[in-house]
Amino acid sequence: MLTNGREEVVKSCVSLPELNAQVFCHSSKNITKTECCYTDFCNNITLRLPIGLPLLVQRTIARTIVLQEIVGKGRFGEVWRGKWCGEDVAVKIFSSRDERSWFREAEIYQTVMLRHENILGFIAADNKDNGTWTQLWLVSEYHEQGSLFDYLNRGTVTVAGMVRLALSVASGLAHLHMEIVGTQGKPAIAHRDLKSKNILVKKNESCAIADLGLAVKHDSVLNTIDIPQNPRVGTRRYMAPEILDDVMNMNIFESFKRADMYSLGLVYWEIARRCSVGGITEEYQLPYYDVVPSDPSIEDMRRVVCEQKLRPNIPNQWQSCEALRVLGRVMRECWHGSGAARLTALRVKKTLSQLCAQEDGKA
Ligand SMILES: Nc1ncnc2c1ncn2[C@@H]1O[C@H](COP(=O)(O)OP(=O)(O)OP(=O)(O)O)[C@@H](O)[C@H]1O
Numbered sequence: 001m002l003t004n005g006r007e008e009v010v011k012s013c014v015s016l017p018e019l020n021a022q023v024f025c026h027s028s029k030n031i032t033k034t035e036c037c038y039t040d041f042c043n044n045i046t047l048r049l050p051i052g053l054p055l056l057v058q059r060t061i062a063r064t065i066v067l068q069e070i071v072g073k074g075r076f077g078e079v080w081r082g083k084w085c086g087e088d089v090a091v092k093i094f095s096s097r098d099e100r101s102w103f104r105e106a107e108i109y110q111t112v113m114l115r116h117e118n119i120l121g122f123i124a125a126d127n128k129d130n131g132t133w134t135q136l137w138l139v140s141e142y143h144e145q146g147s148l149f150d151y152l153n154r155g156t157v158t159v160a161g162m163v164r165l166a167l168s169v170a171s172g173l174a175h176l177h178m179e180i181v182g183t184q185g186k187p188a189i190a191h192r193d194l195k196s197k198n199i200l201v202k203k204n205e206s207c208a209i210a211d212l213g214l215a216v217k218h219d220s221v222l223n224t225i226d227i228p229q230n231p232r233v234g235t236r237r238y239m240a241p242e243i244l245d246d247v248m249n250m251n252i253f254e255s256f257k258r259a260d261m262y263s264l265g266l267v268y269w270e271i272a273r274r275c276s277v278g279g280i281t282e283e284y285q286l287p288y289y290d291v292v293p294s295d296p297s298i299e300d301m302r303r304v305v306c307e308q309k310l311r312p313n314i315p316n317q318w319q320s321c322e323a324l325r326v327l328g329r330v331m332r333e334c335w336h337g338s339g340a341a342r343l344t345a346l347r348v349k350k351t352l353s354q355l356c357a358q359e360d361g362k363a
């Protein structure tokens with residue numbers, strides 16, 4: 001609830017007759033079962049939100065959205081364009097089978113101080129029972145240009161456009177990775193599934209990082225990571241060599257950030273190929289398109305990335321353009337075989353900010 005503009009934890013629970021499942025609840029004395037029913041957020045202590053929209057407001061929003069059309073399908077259900085108060089919103093619908101993914105993604109998006117112009121803006125999470133099954137909704141800002149993957153497939157980019165896209169992804173990732181200390185702070189977060197399909201392109205041709213369902217948070221006081229670790233969770237094609245080889249040190253949070261930087265290098269390569277200089281560009285391709293099959297196994301990837309130590313090809317003609325030369329160097333330093341030798345997101349952000357200023361100067 002909002003009280004004097006500040007949020008209070010919603011303590012009321014739905015009544016027992018309304019609940020026909022078990023509930024995990026600390027805010028009501030007469031409900032003592034210890035399984036979460038996920039049927040009402042106010043019953044869930046881990047979703048008590050210090051910021052963002054109050055839970056009841058989230059629910060009200062979700063219940064007044066009218067779904068318009070399906071815009072995509074992923075591992076965890078469908079993404080729809082919906083209308084809410086005349087505005088487009090994106091609705092990701094999970095089946096109740098995938099409730100853990102839905103819950104986790106909603107939880108991460110509601111991390112204190114996560115909001116940033118280059119991270120997908122979360123609006124609400126809710127569940128809907130249509131009488132036969134329960135749909136789990138995640139409502140976010142809608143970006144009509146779709147994912148960076150869609151965008152690069154559709155057309156080419158200018159040099160300035162390429163630098164803006166690359167800088168915006170680095171800015172979003174630097175924010176995600178950064179710990180902000182203090183009461184109004186945020187924990188460091190690693191994404192773990194960074195790829196062009198999980199980055200959206202906004203109207204102003206900058207990016208927003210999406211799909212935080214696999215992310216992990218670092219508690220720097222206790223030096224712990226907030227969920228049990230399964231290293232091989234992301235998309236195989238974008239997995240860092242240490243993950244493919246199963247030698248990543250998962251007790252060090254830094255390792256997760258370094259693995260994200262490897263994936264970022266591959267995304268930069270996808271962008272740079274589509275950059276048009278003197279009318280020359282390359283067709284869109286996924287990283288390692290020429291050396292692994294379309295749905296590569298871990299073993300396929302390991303052979304190429306770890307054993308043969310192959311990386312995407314950096315064409316000679318990139319040397320003739322300053323921005324492509326810089327971005328080529330950055331990607332190489334991101335996909336280094338040793339995690340410790342990779343650039344940090346903040347470093348990439350700084351390098352690309354300079355490049356962006358230079359390019360603006362030229363224009
Ligand atoms: N907020 C959004 N605004 C506009 N389009 C979106 C939004 N979120 C997702 N999409 C579209 O829906 C598609 C499906 O998204 P989803 O995250 O479910 O799957 P994916 O990223 O393609 O694959 P994966 O399951 O491996 O993550 C995206 O590729 C994108 O085109």
Ligand SMILES: [Mg+2]
Binds near residue numbers: 074
């Ligand atoms: Mg996705």
